[in-house]
Amino acid sequence: MTENTQLKSKQYGRPDNERVIPFMKIALPAAVISILLTVASIFFIATKGLNLGLDFTGGVSAELNYSQPVKAADVSEALAKAGFKDSVVQTLGSNRDLMVRMPVQETAEAADLTKEITTAAQLPGNKAEVHKVDVVGGQVGNELYIRSGGAVALAMLLMLVYVTIRFEFKLALGAVLSLLHDVIVTVGVFAMMQWPFDLTVLAAILALLGFSLNDNIVVSDRIRENFRKIRGAEPLEIVNIALTETLRRTIHTSATLLLVVLAMMFLGGEGLHWFSVAMFIGVFVGTYSSIYIGTAFALWRGLNRQDFIVQVKPEFEEENEIPR
Structure with a gap:
C-alpha cells in the first residue's frame, strides 16, 4: 500500500506507465562539454578566422x-x-x-x-x-560584415526581452545563452574546416536562431505550466517532467527539419549547399542546447514555483472582518 502511494506521488498525476526521463542527471557533464565546445570554437575563430565569401570581402x-x-x-x-x-x-x-x-x-x-x-x-x-x-568593393563588403554581426546581436537582445516578458528572466537568460552557444559552435565549425562563409550561411545562422528560440519557448511554456499545476514536486522533477512531455514534439520537429535540410544539401545545388550544412550543424546543436544550456542554467539560477506565481501586494490582501 505504501509503495503504490509513493509511486503515484512521484508521478504527480501522470499515468504510472509513463516514465519520466531524468534529463538533468547529466546536466553537469553536458555543461562541461558545452564549455569545451564553446572555447574550442572561439579558439578556431580567433586563430584561423573565417573563410569569408565575396559578399563580405568584395x-x-x-x-x-x-x-x-x-x-x-x-x-x-x-x-x-x-x-x-x-x-x-x-x-x-x-x-x-x-x-x-x-x-x-x-x-x-x-x-x-x-x-x-x-x-x-x-x-x-x-x-x-x-x-x-x-x-x-572591399569597403562595402566589410561594412556588410559588421552590420551582419550587429543584426545577430540585436536579434539576441530582442529575444531576451521577449522571453523575459512572456516567461521569466532566468529562463530568458538561459535561452539567450543557448542561442549564443549555437551561433558560436556553428561558426566555429566553419572556421575550423575553413568552409566558405557568405550571406547564405549568415541566413542559416539567423534561421537557426529562430529554430532554437522556438524550441526554448515550447520547453519554457511547459515548465511554467507544470510549476503552476504540480504541487509538492522539486524544481528538478518538474523540469524533467516538462522535458519528457515535450520530447516527442522536439524529435518530430528536428527530424522534419533535418529531412528538408538533407534534401537541400544533396538536391539544392551549389547555391544552397553551405546554407544546408550550417543548418544541419545547427539543428543538432540547437536541440541539445535548449535542454542542457537554457533549462539547466535556469535551474542553476534557482528557478522555482514562486517565479511563476503572481504575488499579491499586502495592501491588496483581504483584511480580517471587523467585529460588529
Missing part, C-alpha cells in the same frame, strides 16, 4: 546565359584559363543560367569586365551571354 558577380545546358565545372575551368582565378560558379534554376563570383579584378570598369568575362566564358559550340555584372 569582388565581382556576373550572370551568364548559355545557349545549351552547361556544367559549372566547365565554366570555372574556362574562366581559370583566361586568368580569372578562384571563381565560384553556381546554377540559377537551370543548367543554362549561371552565377559567377570571383575576387576583385584589376579591371575596375564594369563595361570592360563584361567584355572580358564574355570572351572567357565562351565554350565550344555553346555561346555565352553576360546579362549582368556587379562589382562590390
Whole structure:
C-alpha cells in the first residue's frame, strides 16, 4: 500500500506507465562539454578566422546565359584559363543560367569586365551571354560584415526581452545563452574546416536562431505550466517532467527539419549547399542546447514555483472582518 502511494506521488498525476526521463542527471557533464565546445570554437575563430565569401570581402558577380545546358565545372575551368582565378560558379534554376563570383579584378570598369568575362566564358559550340555584372568593393563588403554581426546581436537582445516578458528572466537568460552557444559552435565549425562563409550561411545562422528560440519557448511554456499545476514536486522533477512531455514534439520537429535540410544539401545545388550544412550543424546543436544550456542554467539560477506565481501586494490582501 505504501509503495503504490509513493509511486503515484512521484508521478504527480501522470499515468504510472509513463516514465519520466531524468534529463538533468547529466546536466553537469553536458555543461562541461558545452564549455569545451564553446572555447574550442572561439579558439578556431580567433586563430584561423573565417573563410569569408565575396559578399563580405568584395569582388565581382556576373550572370551568364548559355545557349545549351552547361556544367559549372566547365565554366570555372574556362574562366581559370583566361586568368580569372578562384571563381565560384553556381546554377540559377537551370543548367543554362549561371552565377559567377570571383575576387576583385584589376579591371575596375564594369563595361570592360563584361567584355572580358564574355570572351572567357565562351565554350565550344555553346555561346555565352553576360546579362549582368556587379562589382562590390572591399569597403562595402566589410561594412556588410559588421552590420551582419550587429543584426545577430540585436536579434539576441530582442529575444531576451521577449522571453523575459512572456516567461521569466532566468529562463530568458538561459535561452539567450543557448542561442549564443549555437551561433558560436556553428561558426566555429566553419572556421575550423575553413568552409566558405557568405550571406547564405549568415541566413542559416539567423534561421537557426529562430529554430532554437522556438524550441526554448515550447520547453519554457511547459515548465511554467507544470510549476503552476504540480504541487509538492522539486524544481528538478518538474523540469524533467516538462522535458519528457515535450520530447516527442522536439524529435518530430528536428527530424522534419533535418529531412528538408538533407534534401537541400544533396538536391539544392551549389547555391544552397553551405546554407544546408550550417543548418544541419545547427539543428543538432540547437536541440541539445535548449535542454542542457537554457533549462539547466535556469535551474542553476534557482528557478522555482514562486517565479511563476503572481504575488499579491499586502495592501491588496483581504483584511480580517471587523467585529460588529
